[in-house]
Amino acid sequence: MTYRFRFFLVLTGAILVLLAVSVYNAYHQVVQVSPVDQLRTAFWFRAWMPLFFDHFSIAVAVSAVVTFSLLLSPYDLGNTGRLMPSVRPILLALVAMGLVNGLWFALVGPTVELRLDQIEYRSRVAGSARQRSEELLSHDRYDEALAALRLYRSAVGSSPELDEEIEELQVRAGQERRRTREAARRGGETTFARAFEVQGLSVPEMLRRARVALEAGSFYTAHYYASVAADQSEFRREDALELRAEALNAIEDGIRRREELEERSFFQDKLQAYQLMQRGDTDSRALVEAYYRFQELGERAPDDPDIRRYSQEVEQRVREVSFFVDEALDAQMFPGRQDVVFRNDRSGEFSELISAEQIIDSPQGTYLFGVEVLRRGDEIVHLSAPYGKRVGDMLVIRAIARRREAASDSVDEYVVGPRYLRGTPGRDDLGEMIPLQPDVDQLMLVAGGLETLNTLNLVGLVRAPAAYDAAGHIVAPVHAELVYRIMRIVGFFVTVFSSISIAWRYRSLYIGRPPILVVLLVPLLPWATWWVISLVRSVADSVLRALVLHGAAATTVVVAAGVMIVALLLAITSAARQQIEP
Amino acid sequence: MKDALLHLTLYVLFAVACAVAILSVLVVMGASLGAIVPMLGTVALSGWVVGMVPATLRLLRRGRRPVTTATMVACITAGMVVVAILTQGGGERVPAESRLLSSMSEGTVVPGRVYQGREYSVLVDRLSGNEVGPVIVADHTEDIDARFRVHPEGYWDRLHNELVLPDGSDINLNDLRGFGVPSMPAAVRNTAADVRGLVETAAVLWSSSVPFVESGQLPLILRSTISPVLVVLVLTLLLTAVWTPLRLTRWPLLNVVVGLAYLRAVTALPTIAVWLMRVEIVTRWMPGVTRAELVLLGGIAMFLVLALVALLVPSLPNWRHNMHFRESGS
Numbered sequence: 001m002t003y004r005f006r007f008f009l010v011l012t013g014a015i016l017v018l019l020a021v022s023v024y025n026a027y028h029q030v031v032q033v034s035p036v037d038q039l040r041t042a043f044w045f046r047a048w049m050p051l052f053f054d055h056f057s058i059a060v061a062v063s064a065v066v067t068f069s070l071l072l073s074p075y076d077l078g079n080t081g082r083l084m085p086s087v088r089p090i091l092l093a094l095v096a097m098g099l100v101n102g103l104w105f106a107l108v109g110p111t112v113e114l115r116l117d118q119i120e121y122r123s124r125v126a127g128s129a130r131q132r133s134e135e136l137l138s139h140d141r142y143d144e145a146l147a148a149l150r151l152y153r154s155a156v157g158s159s160p161e162l163d164e165e166i167e168e169l170q171v172r173a174g175q176e177r178r179r180t181r182e183a184a185r186r187g188g189e190t191t192f193a194r195a196f197e198v199q200g201l202s203v204p205e206m207l208r209r210a211r212v213a214l215e216a217g218s219f220y221t222a223h224y225y226a227s228v229a230a231d232q233s234e235f236r237r238e239d240a241l242e243l244r245a246e247a248l249n250a251i252e253d254g255i256r257r258r259e260e261l262e263e264r265s266f267f268q269d270k271l272q273a274y275q276l277m278q279r280g281d282t283d284s285r286a287l288v289e290a291y292y293r294f295q296e297l298g299e300r301a302p303d304d305p306d307i308r309r310y311s312q313e314v315e316q317r318v319r320e321v322s323f324f325v326d327e328a329l330d331a332q333m334f335p336g337r338q339d340v341v342f343r344n345d346r347s348g349e350f351s352e353l354i355s356a357e358q359i360i361d362s363p364q365g366t367y368l369f370g371v372e373v374l375r376r377g378d379e380i381v382h383l384s385a386p387y388g389k390r391v392g393d394m395l396v397i398r399a400i401a402r403r404r405e406a407a408s409d410s411v412d413e414y415v416v417g418p419r420y421l422r423g424t425p426g427r428d429d430l431g432e433m434i435p436l437q438p439d440v441d442q443l444m445l446v447a448g449g450l451e452t453l454n455t456l457n458l459v460g461l462v463r464a465p466a467a468y469d470a471a472g473h474i475v476a477p478v479h480a481e482l483v484y485r486i487m488r489i490v491g492f493f494v495t496v497f498s499s500i501s502i503a504w505r506y507r508s509l510y511i512g513r514p515p516i517l518v519v520l521l522v523p524l525l526p527w528a529t530w531w532v533i534s535l536v537r538s539v540a541d542s543v544l545r546a547l548v549l550h551g552a553a554a555t556t557v558v559v560a561a562g563v564m565i566v567a568l569l570l571a572i573t574s575a576a577r578q579q580i581e582p
Numbered sequence: 583m584k585d586a587l588l589h590l591t592l593y594v595l596f597a598v599a600c601a602v603a604i605l606s607v608l609v610v611m612g613a614s615l616g617a618i619v620p621m622l623g624t625v626a627l628s629g630w631v632v633g634m635v636p637a638t639l640r641l642l643r644r645g646r647r648p649v650t651t652a653t654m655v656a657c658i659t660a661g662m663v664v665v666a667i668l669t670q671g672g673g674e675r676v677p678a679e680s681r682l683l684s685s686m687s688e689g690t691v692v693p694g695r696v697y698q699g700r701e702y703s704v705l706v707d708r709l710s711g712n713e714v715g716p717v718i719v720a721d722h723t724e725d726i727d728a729r730f731r732v733h734p735e736g737y738w739d740r741l742h743n744e745l746v747l748p749d750g751s752d753i754n755l756n757d758l759r760g761f762g763v764p765s766m767p768a769a770v771r772n773t774a775a776d777v778r779g780l781v782e783t784a785a786v787l788w789s790s791s792v793p794f795v796e797s798g799q800l801p802l803i804l805r806s807t808i809s810p811v812l813v814v815l816v817l818t819l820l821l822t823a824v825w826t827p828l829r830l831t832r833w834p835l836l837n838v839v840v841g842l843a844y845l846r847a848v849t850a851l852p853t854i855a856v857w858l859m860r861v862e863i864v865t866r867w868m869p870g871v872t873r874a875e876l877v878l879l880g881g882i883a884m885f886l887v888l889a890l891v892a893l894l895v896p897s898l899p900n901w902r903h904n905m906h907f908r909e910s911g912s
Contacts, residue, residue: 341698510832
């Protein structure tokens with residue numbers, strides 16, 4: 001058995017043990033997070049990785065310690081010379097593993113951590129959305145159930161079954177809406193006897209009813225009664241024929257008059273909508289109203305070139321001061337970041353804090369969900385809004401429905417705006433358009449706070465201090481995380497080379513296999529290696545944080561870099577100095 | 583004698599280095615200066631014991647007459663144990679009295695900055711001593727309407743590292759990175775707790791009645807001296823017995839690891855005793871035994887096992903020969 005085979009055998013064993021522990025840990029995570037079925041495989045696939053790579057260097061160090069301390073003897077390596085050149089294949093493999101380790105900490109690891117966080121969040125959202133949908137459905141609140149089910153779909157992705165379920169719910173919601181509208185209409189109408197209820201009526205009775213209907217302006221009913229009376233009469237009834245003619249004239253006259261009235265009303269509505277659009281320059285509410293007016297006019301006259309032109313223009317302008325709720329809901333299917341809190345100070349007179357449950361950067365724009373604004377000045381203003389969108393350098397937190405139902409008589413049904421929890425709207429547009437100080441990239445870096453620094457890759461960590469500063473967060477721990485991450489990358493090589501050096505220097509002096517009692521003590525080696533490396537890591541992390549908090553970050557970075565370089569040089573030199581001597 | 587003194591100097595140097603390292607780690611991680619004075623005895627003992635490992639290795643490798651040195655080391659260890667027991671205490675986070683490292687051990691909060699954790703975000707406008715206010719808290723835990731809460735005033739309980747808000751629930755600051763002192767890593771925390779537990783148990787035994795016997799039957803002079811002597815003797819023997827694991831095998835690295843593991847096991851005796859009491863394994867055989875007595879009993883058992891092992895391992899000259907060590911004067 002060559003020395004290389006022995007090393008790789010031990011390494012494989014160590015990695016398999018670590019893998020088993022990682023999978024076991026992943027199992028517990030899966031139980032704890034309980035990802036929805038659609039995301040379970042994706043979660044499983046990634047959940048074992050963080051622990052595995054966190055302890056990867058320990059597994060490699062343990063393999064090096066066991067191999068170089070126990071399984072290799074000078075006889076295996078040619079009895080003379082320096083150690084390093086004789087174990088070149090092992091060194092190459094270790095360097096390759098160091099690169100994998102570096103790649104993990106610099107790039108891949110943060111992506112995996114981010115994805116795991118997202119799956120956890122989506123599972124939470126999906127679970128509650130599904131439950132809410134079922135509850136609402138049991139109370140026949142189809143519209144709300146439909147919204148919850150759509151949210152569920154945006155979290156777990158679409159599937160034929162789910163699409164079918166949503167379509168079915170859409171139909172039921174539509175039917176329910178129609179029923180509501182009809183009930184409302186019926187409630188306000190004066191009922192007349194229906195024209196076809198003529199069975200058993202005598203001709204004079206029908207003529208009487210025709211006259212009543214004619215006087216009441218119900219010309220079609222009058223015409224019907226008069227026609228049936230004229231037909232059923234056994235002789236030619238002039239009065240019936242006259243009544244029918246009179247009703248017919250009234251109908252034709254009414255149609256003409258209605259057309260004129262409609263034309264005039266259409267022109268007036270168009271003018272009003274246009275004026276509202278003009279007012280929209282200074283009044284965003286008027287612009288939103290104009291948008292709906294042009295929508296309604298478009299339905300009445302789809303081919304009107306003015307309406308088409310102004311509809312497009314007003315929609316474009318509405319998008320500058322608001323956004324559509326359905327777009328925000330659609331954006332929820334894109335991955336985002338959770339829990340962003342930032343200072344948004346833009347005046348010396350007050351300080352402003354903004355928080356959002358989720359921030360999503362989608363192709364349609366950047367959306368915020370569960371927005372809350374707290375402004376402290378002479379008085380405290382505290383408001384919340386379910387949706388927000390970045391428009392230019394503003395945060396817009398008033399969303400509107402794409403269409404206004406004809407039956408809607410409350411603004412709340414088609415405008416989803418801020419709700420004031422404390423204070424009142426001021427003269428300015430607080431709660432509708434808020435100038436954003438940090439940019440979106442910075443908010444994405446800050447989202448989740450210091451606990452989610454592990455989801456930032458090395459480039460993100462380099463950019464993070466400026467973002468944290470702009471968002472009014474404490475910056476020092478970000479520097480510490482950056483240094484610590486670099487330490488984990490360089491530390492792999494320090495650990496491994498030190499392990500080889502120490503293991504070889506204090507190797508077993510037994511000739512052949514050591515006694516069984518000694519072999520039984522070998523498990524202490526992994527324990528001790530793990531304990532020492534974990535201790536050094538924890539202490540280094542804590543010392544770094546303490547130093548960065550109490551001193552200049554730049555100095556700490558330079559000192560830490562210097563320490564790492566010295567440690568690496570010492571480890572390599574120490575390993576290089578090891579001799580093969582029997 | 584000259585050799586013995588030289589080796590003893592080495593012991594002292596290693597002990598001082600270890601003690602300084604332990605103190606630095608404790609200070610950086612929140613054991614403040616105010617708590618260090620009563621801890622000094624325990625820290626000195628810990629430094630001495632940890633320093634004993636490399637010093638003993640060197641002695642075993644090069645010492646011409648290690649018995650003299652070993653005797654002196656045992657005496658010093660006994661003295662250290664006595665000092666640690668008499669000065670035991672401290673180790674808690676209390677406000678520092680010295681300004682030298684107070685900012686490091688007390689931790690700081692930058693007013694006007696957001697500290698965001700998994701569950702809460704906190705912004706403190708003003709910090710004056712332990713008084714804070716106004717404090718803005720954003721609660722990320724629940725799906726609630728108003729996540730922001732404004733508290734006009736609050737109190738920073740540094741002992742428990744909590745933000746006490748009179749009109750709201752208290753906030754555990756250990757979850758907020760960067761707020762206050764960094765939390766101690768588990769490895770350090772557990773080891774420090776075990777060391778403190780061992781010294782505390784020793785102190786309990788020191789001042790208690792004679793273990794395992796009816797002390798009323800003993801003369802007064804014996805009653806007042808037997809417990810302290812027994813405790814110091816057992817602890818000293820246990821600690822200096824690290825000598826045996828350090829020359830247990832012909833594998834130096836394993837010897838060091840076994841030595842350190844042995845010392846860790848000694849410090850864990852009170853924790854093991856607590857576990858044994860809980861599962862009622864020992865109390866069935868020895869009803870009425872106290873936890874401290876169980877620790878003493880465990881220590882004696884460990885020492886006896888080690889003494890047996892010491893008889894079984896090769897003699898020192900043979901072991902040295904097997905290890906290819908040569909005797910020298912330095």
